[in-house]
Amino acid sequence: LIHFYKSLQKVEINNLTMSATKIMQDIESHIGQVLDTNTVLAELNFLHHVNSKRRYYDDDIIKKALYRYEKIWIPLMAKISTSTQTDLLHFPPTDVRWVWHTHMLAPKAYAQDLRASTIGRVMNHDISLQNDVHGTRSAWENFTSQPFHLNLDKDYSDQVTDVQSESGFTYDIVSACKRQSVFFYQVSLPHYRETDFLRKCIHRYCMYLTLQKLRPDNFLVPCYDMDIVWHTHQVLPVSYAEDMNRILGRLLNHDDSVNDRAQGSKLSRTSEQTQNLWKETFNVGFCQPGAMYRGQPPQRYLSQVPAAVLKELFSLEAVDLKCKLVTVKLPSTHHLYHVDARVDYTPALFGHST
Numbered sequence: 001l002i003h004f005y006k007s008l009q010k011v012e013i014n015n016l017t018m019s020a021t022k023i024m025q026d027i028e029s030h031i032g033q034v035l036d037t038n039t040v041l042a043e044l045n046f047l048h049h050v051n052s053k054r055r056y057y058d059d060d061i062i063k064k065a066l067y068r069y070e071k072i073w074i075p076l077m078a079k080i081s082t083s084t085q086t087d088l089l090h091f092p093p094t095d096v097r098w099v100w101h102t103h104m105l106a107p108k109a110y111a112q113d114l115r116a117s118t119i120g121r122v123m124n125h126d127i128s129l130q131n132d133v134h135g136t137r138s139a140w141e142n143f144t145s146q147p148f149h150l151n152l153d154k155d156y157s158d159q160v161t162d163v164q165s166e167s168g169f170t171y172d173i174v175s176a177c178k179r180q181s182v183f184f185y186q187v188s189l190p191h192y193r194e195t196d197f198l199r200k201c202i203h204r205y206c207m208y209l210t211l212q213k214l215r216p217d218n219f220l221v222p223c224y225d226m227d228i229v230w231h232t233h234q235v236l237p238v239s240y241a242e243d244m245n246r247i248l249g250r251l252l253n254h255d256d257s258v259n260d261r262a263q264g265s266k267l268s269r270t271s272e273q274t275q276n277l278w279k280e281t282f283n284v285g286f287c288q289p290g291a292m293y294r295g296q297p298p299q300r301y302l303s304q305v306p307a308a309v310l311k312e313l314f315s316l317e318a319v320d321l322k323c324k325l326v327t328v329k330l331p332s333t334h335h336l337y338h339v340d341a342r343v344d345y346t347p348a349l350f351g352h353s354t
Helices: 002-031 037-052 059-080 094-104 107-115 136-143 173-186 195-214 224-234 237-247 266-282 307-313
Strands: none
Touching: 002 195, 002 237, 002 266, 037 094, 037 173, 037 195, 037 224, 059 094, 059 136, 059 173, 094 107, 094 173, 107 237, 173 224, 195 224, 195 266, 224 237
């Protein structure tokens, strides 16, 4: 009897896997028409650009950008763009695009907020578009006295105290922009720019959508390799809404505010449930090397020291550098590791000949 039930369970799992495979093939065929590795790279490049200018994470800059997005960009687009197709002809300033981008990562709130705004509809966007080729800056400057590019060196604290409270949006974009710093840290390693890895990311995102279709009542937590593709899809908001309605019959919302990883928390519990459902549905492991949580980003970042400062610091006839011990601690696995230790020395920089 035990053998019979085990055999029956195995048949059920095999049938589920076959059903999931068919659904996933249909999803993958459709998603392949919308997303590719270059689109995901465009999303990563934009996040890298923002992350390289850390002021975009500061309260005063986010609030100033939020004001410019809500009070200038959206009314301007309502005036110069008549459809979701013509939306794509216009390219905003980076600060505006930053808060707009973050707004789109909450698709239900984005749709609600935009329909209640002066434009009265969902505003379209394409992360692959990188240049203003249709004179948007000229239209901006004719519409407002505000400069097109925001000065990141300026302190806007005295101008933005009540921006958040005065916003008509239901979504807390200021907090969401700050969370993006943590997200980008998770997907900033070099392998996220490798084509083969990104293809696998898109494939696993399609698996994630398959699980969403099969388990619509579950809160499913993706790995970061799936999540970066999910983010990319969401910042194509019109396509995303159409695709989700076609695939799932509903607009799949995204909530990155669930980030408490303590044992017993919602994130902890649903992560474990997702892993179990993944294994049950696809008969493969959920975890993917290079796609898991890698901790909080560092609180401080190193900057390159200008050559003139280096010359002043090292204006000595001789500098002795001694290294007594270098310790490298590696996991006790069967993987092969290669470790490089290097000292860079540029004689010309210091005027030395040796």
